[in-house]
Amino acid sequence: MSNNKNSTLSVSQSLLSILARNWALLFVLVLILIFSFTGINFFSSKNFQNILHLSTIYLLLASSETFVIITGGIDLSVGFVMGLSSVLSATIMRELHAANFTPALSISIGSIVGLIVCIIPGLINGVLVTKYRVPPFISTLGMGGIASGITLVMCEGFPVTFLPPYLTAIGNGYLIYILPGKAISFFNRPEGIVGEELRKLIRIIPNSLMFNFVILFILWHILKNTKFGQHTYAIGGSMDAAVRAGINTNKHLIIIYVLSSFLAGLAGVFNVFQTGIGNFTPFTAMYELIAIAAVVIGGASLMGGKGRIFGSVIGVILLRTIENGLHLSGVDPFFRFIAVGLILIVAVVIDQLFPDLF
Amino acid sequence: MEYLLEVKNLTKRFGGLVAVNNMSMGVKEGEVVGLLGDNGAGKSTLIKMVSGVYRPDGGQIFFMGKEVIIDSPIKAISIAIETLYQDLALAENLNVYSNIFLGREKLKKVLKFINVLDNSYMHDEAKKVLDRLEIEIPSLRNRIRTLSGGQRQAVAISRSIYWNAKLLIMDEPTAALGVTEQKKVLALIRLLRSQGIGIIVISHQLYDVFSVADRLVIMRRGEKVAERNIKETNTDEVVSLIVGAEKVTQRSD
């Protein structure tokens, strides 16, 4: 008797649980449905590719925050570290290019140095947070200021230009180009296409999409299937328990902050490929806050112990879809700020109302 | 002598589990009762019914001879039943007298219309109650954070006493303390007893209980299995009562 009752209850409960757990995904689908009616050219593979392509840096920053937030920390420096890596790698590329290095070599060296240097802020954050017990909020806030200052000193407040060629061709390129009935090519546009034919050229799978897919798959795998991921959750769930279980929490947290900085650096380097210039991060850009918002919408808790890469990806896509959809629907762009604020509140209130469902 | 607090046939169920079953006991003024039992014996549940955290499913509570319904912790405090949990509920960043007066601050007027904290009054009043309880704390302006565990315990007790607690319920008062500190807290309990306050002490540390309690109430699986005058029992008997290793005939009062 009571068993029966329990099982029906648990079915409806688990249904509710699935709904609540994936409300963000459902919301994205609903948004897509709505914008398909209201938005001009919203529902097209071109536009969806565009949304994902322009989400790249947010996806990287959000996944870096995902790791940090699961441990119960926060990283407010990612936006500025991204700017640092963007400006640094662009500057190196420009100088090498000016010194007559080949574009391939200039770009490679610039990217690699940018990535390596961006590990340093994360390393310092990690050491401050673990060894000196500086709250993550403060150490990363301070590090953000320092990174931002160094970036601006380096670029003197202007974007870094005169970079080697091919950057944007790679960053904004596609895997497959098809000119219907005539040509198909991979990575590069078919030769000799101009004018009318260029408009007809079908582009499939942006390079950024593959790049995103590979990076996110690796991060998802690490978090979901490895010991490292397990320990990340353990530390966020209960630091004491993790210490007593013999996890080297200090080392683990340092790696987490280094990873976070590294992903921010990756976002910065990608930004160079995407825009063809080195962009500093203005003090008012709030990249890190948007990334954190995406992670929270994705079901993570700022208290730690909870969060998923997939959730964060959905969070980013949700925010970007709103932006893109409202834009294509001709809504005043400033409504999107309001929409983001409201959705974030909804996300957390849902989390509060169904705390056990996640 | 009449009981200060008396509970009759208290019962509390959580779903199918009977946490406390038909439990009766009492505390007199100036008496220390040790409430003993293994984990899960129902001590905490019983205490939480008296301090207003849980509502009983059955039975009655009498306080100072009258039946009372204690439906919230605030209600318990308002009728002078104070409960000290292990976490003590002190604001560590505030000083001693501020904690004693927390939520009931004494105010004075400056310029006839601005209410400000009357710090010197609160300091002096706090000093008086600490003196009465023979508690030594270097300065009442010290923040709680700077005090030892025993001193914190003493501050929490002083707060209850200052606000005229008649019954004090103490959950593991000596658990987190060093040996010297434990002795001080036990001495304080004896002093409170001599000043006519009824005390219920929950503790796992039998020696502590034996050194302060007048009477012991032993619970097992939600029921009272025995009640002993401290002079008529010994630790061996109590241990076996707690774990239920020996058949014991219930005493009738």
Place this chain on the structure above:
Amino acid sequence: MGNITTRKNGLQKFFLQLGYRWAIIFLFLEIILFSIISPGFFSFNGIQVILINSPFILLLSLAETFVIITGGIDLSVGFVMGFTSVVSAKLIAAFVGLGMNDLLSIIVGIVITLVIGIIPGFVNGILIARLKVPPFIATFSMIGITHGISELLIKGTYAKGLPALAGRIGNGSLINIVPGKTVSFFISPTIQRGDQLIEILPTVFVIPFIFILIFAFILKSTKFGQHTYAIGGNVDAAIRAGIDVKTHIIKIYMLSSFFATVAGIMYVFRYVTGKADAGAMFLLEGIIAVIIGGASLYGGIGSVWKTLIGCFIILVMENGLRMLGVPTFYKLIVVGIILIFAVLIDQLSPELIHKEE
């Protein structure tokens, strides 16, 4: 604890004091350093410039002081400041457009703005206290909402049409003297070419400073302040002591929004316009000033006076570097380092907090 402190020798005591008072010592060293290396720094004008630039960081850090002591954070103050700068500018311009007297327009505009300005704080408070939304998220959401609304109000540009009187208040001082001619208070007088103008204490500094005086007193000496500390120190203890914690938290966030609103109004006076992102720069500076002042993000610790020291460490740094001709970018680096340094000092010497209140 007294008996431990007395066992310490003089040197240890000295370092203890040094550690505890490092912020004020640092500020003095900073002032002395800049006075030596930058000739115009320690002058009447130099100080005046620092004070003129001070109102936004002072008010936003005042807001954060109260919020941070309760263990929360308010990320929305910067954009509430922008929002209210837009609202008050639009209102004042509208009243002037209706043919109302300039001064009356400004006064009525300010009063209405102050009422509107506490709404974001009220919503934050409800979300945090009643719906248990973490302060970080609730106030971040409020950034989006206030930013969006203010941009919509001004269609992505900035508010215009303010009367010249607003600018005269913004450029005015507590006492303005044109020797031999006039003396005025708060509002800058109209002067002829060749007139000398002596200005004492900028209006945009005096107004925030009055709030600082009042609220330093409230935090230190009233029941409201005491409960603010208690909530930050131990919420459970506060609840069990019968404090209405939820209502208190709502009040705290309303207060925070109120200070941001005053900052928005100061912005209108100072720059004779309203901008959606007017306060975006000052949010982090405000939080940093509070932390440099020794507050803990875990709540329970901090004071208005210490925050004031934190503000002036940043302001002196900023103006000193600017007068030396150093690009302002360096300021970010220095402030970042000071911030981390501030917390390191607290962490490395936990005994420092073992002092009497």
